[in-house]
Amino acid sequence: MGSDTIRIFNNHLQSFLLGTRNFNFLTSPTRKNGEAFEDIQDISTRMRSAFVKRSGQADILSRHIQEAPYPVIVSGDFNDTPVSYTYHKLRDGLKDAFIESGRGFGKTYSQIFPSYRIDYILFSPNMTSSDFHVIKTNYSDHFPVYCTLSY
Numbered sequence: 001m002g003s004d005t006i007r008i009f010n011n012h013l014q015s016f017l018l019g020t021r022n023f024n025f026l027t028s029p030t031r032k033n034g035e036a037f038e039d040i041q042d043i044s045t046r047m048r049s050a051f052v053k054r055s056g057q058a059d060i061l062s063r064h065i066q067e068a069p070y071p072v073i074v075s076g077d078f079n080d081t082p083v084s085y086t087y088h089k090l091r092d093g094l095k096d097a098f099i100e101s102g103r104g105f106g107k108t109y110s111q112i113f114p115s116y117r118i119d120y121i122l123f124s125p126n127m128t129s130s131d132f133h134v135i136k137t138n139y140s141d142h143f144p145v146y147c148t149l150s151y
Contacts, residue, residue: 001151007068011061011076013086014053016046023111054080058089065090071124073149077142081116090122095129097121097147102132108143119145127151 018026025039058078065072074094080086082096098106098117108119119142123129132147 001149004151005070006151007070007072009061009065009072009074009076011057011074011078013057013061013077013079014050015077015079016043016050018043018046022046050079051085054078054084054086055089058086062089062092066093071126071151072122073124073127074122075120075145077119079118081118087120090120093125094122095125095127097123097129097132097149098145100129100132101147102134106132106134106145108134108145109141110138110143111141119143121145121147121149123149 021039022043025036025043029036029039061074065074072094074090078084078086078090098120106117108117121129121132128150129147130150133145135144135146137143
C-alpha cells in the first residue's frame with residue numbers, strides 16, 4: 001500500500017465436508033430411529049474431525065501472522081464462527097472488518113448449516129476498514145465479502 005509492504009494471508013480452513021445425505025437430514029430429520037442415529041453420528045464425527053484439523057491449522061497460521069515483519073491482512077474461509085477457537089486464535093491482535101464497518105448478522109454461508117459468519121477479513125490495528133459488505137450471490141455456497149482498507 002503506497003510504498004509500504006503488507007503481508008496478505010488468504011486461507012481456506014478445514015470444512016465439515018457434509019454431504020447431500022447430511023444436508024437432507026438437517027433439513028428434514030425424520031428418519032427411522034436407527035437411521036437418525038447413524039446420521040447424527042456421521043455429522044458429529046465430521047464436525048469433530050473438522051474442529052480438530054481447523055484448530056491445528058489456526059495454530060500454524062497464527063504463528064506465521066504473529067511472526068510477520070509487516071502489517072497484515074488475513075482473509076478467507078475460516079469455516080468457523082466468531083465464537084470459535086479458530087476465529088479468536090487468528091484474530092489475536094487484529095481488527096475484524098465486519099465489526100469495524102459491517103452491519104447486520106454478516107451471514108456468509110448460504111446453506112442451512114452453519115448459517116453464520118464464517119468468512120472474514122482481519123487486519124493490523126494501524127489500518128481502518130470501511131464499507132464492509134456481504135454480496136448475496138449464488139456463485140458458491142459462500143457469499144463473497146469485501147471492504148475498503150486504508151493504511
